[in-house]
Amino acid sequence: GEEVAQTPKHLVRGEGQKAKLYCAPIKGHSYVFWYQQVLKNEFKFLISFQNENVFDETGMPKERFSAKCLPNSPCSLEIQATKLEDSAVYFCASSHRGYALSAEQFRNEQFFGPGTRLTVL
Amino acid sequence: KQEVTQIPAALSVPEGENLVLNCSFTDSAIYNLQWFRQDPGKGLTSLLLIQSSQREQTSGRLNASLDKSSGRSTLYIAASQPGDSATYLCAVEWTGGFKTIFGAGTRLFVKA
Numbered sequence: 001g002e003e004v005a006q007t008p009k010h011l012v013r014g015e016g017q018k019a020k021l022y023c024a025p026i027k028g029h030s031y032v033f034w035y036q037q038v039l040k041n042e043f044k045f046l047i048s049f050q051n052e053n054v055f056d057e058t059g060m061p062k063e064r065f066s067a068k069c070l071p072n073s074p075c076s077l078e079i080q081a082t083k084l085e086d087s088a089v090y091f092c093a094s095s096h097r098g099y100a101l102s103a104e105q106f107r108n109e110q111f112f113g114p115g116t117r118l119t120v121l
Numbered sequence: 122k123q124e125v126t127q128i129p130a131a132l133s134v135p136e137g138e139n140l141v142l143n144c145s146f147t148d149s150a151i152y153n154l155q156w157f158r159q160d161p162g163k164g165l166t167s168l169l170l171i172q173s174s175q176r177e178q179t180s181g182r183l184n185a186s187l188d189k190s191s192g193r194s195t196l197y198i199a200a201s202q203p204g205d206s207a208t209y210l211c212a213v214e215w216t217g218g219f220k221t222i223f224g225a226g227t228r229l230f231v232k233a
Contacts, residue, residue, distance in 0.1 A: 031219065035223075041225070045223075050219070055219040091164060108172065109155060110212075
């Protein structure tokens, strides 16, 4: 598609439950990024992918967070045993990256989805 | 440590005024810098991206400049309009990884 799609829009979970968020990148974009924005504060980088390969996961709280980007499937971000502090909006972004010969310029912009608002009660 | 700082945190201007938003970053070995706007309750809209080899980018009334040696970028908005009211975010990606760090943003209010 021409836009990054994220589902669901809203997700409510009780503390300790699992949450799974999905992201479909723009068609042709091979890079995917996940961010967390708590209470309209700063965007915190979580993880990046190049196709199905993790590129940088230094922002991920690994004990409870995991993410995947499998071929022919939306990317996913899963939180096991959610905590109250996980309440946030989770944004996904995709990017083409690299030099586009047809446009004679770099195409490195990240395009963001509308986000998934996760509320942990 | 790689950090991105934006000043001012908030700005209120009358319609028609030209304005400058500032972004500073530590570590000049950047890959690119991107300016976004975020409207309340919405996602991010990409405004301009400057590669490390570029000095500026322009789109309509927006002009973004990059000075790597001083670790600064500015976003210039000409002839501001009430529709420009939003939070403007600066995001920096450094070489060596696909990790982007955002500034805290500048909340802009343009009064009609």
